[in-house]
Amino acid sequence: MAKETGRKIIAQNKKARHDYLILDTYEAGLVLTGTEVKSLRMGRASLVDGFAQLDDGEAWLHNVHIPEYTQGTWTNHSARRKRKMLLHRAEIDKLVHKTQESGHTIVPLALYFKDGRVKVEIALAKGKKEYDKRQTLREKQDRRESERVISATRRRQRA
Structure with a gap:
């Protein structure tokens, strides 16, 4: 079987572009379990209430809804658990510095597969x-x- 190439969108947060002024965008990998990836391959996810938070030099994605995998067993994941984002140290440092400014936040814009790996597009944003x-x-x-x-x-x- 040939490896996937290109970008296949799973979910988008259209409301984020309406509610926030997008200042800068970043692409981050996600640390996921197997059942989460299988659920995403079925094209099921929601970014509506999602937000990112920076704790102790690590980036975390909160409130992104990835429903449980229907054929999953006891190894299934919880739908709204916090997930670690994979970013370069310089990007994390820049985001930490920018989010300390008043009114700035980090919101997820899109969740997609890129060359077979799950990526999330996050944005440094300011509320409108x-x-x-x-x-x-x-x-x-x-x-x-x-x-x-x-x-x-x-x-x-x-x-």
């Missing part, structure tokens, strides 16, 4: 205020409307 969220939505709607008008005029020109 309510008016910032409305402004972002307004800009998105304006962009959609202008694209719609442009495509309509192009269609008319072709006809």
Whole structure:
């Protein structure tokens, strides 16, 4: 059997991009058990309530829901346990320094397979205020409307 290549998305946290201003992104490996990987291969996971925390120079991923593997036995994992993230020391040090600033946090953006290994994309983020969220939505709607008008005029020109 050939080894997997490329990037296969398992789960995305779309709400994070709405609720936070993304400042920087990192790719981290995850320390998982066998039943967790099997459950992820079935494409089942949720990043909605997930967050990352830095303790004693180690990065941990909390509240990411990976459901129990259905064919698992007594060796099955708990669905919301904390999982260790694998990052370079320089990245951890940078994140520790940045998260000490007011309002900065680390949120998971995506969970995916990369060359057969489970990776998580995390972001250094700053929480948006309510008016910032409305402004972002307004800009998105304006962009959609202008694209719609442009495509309509192009269609008319072709006809």
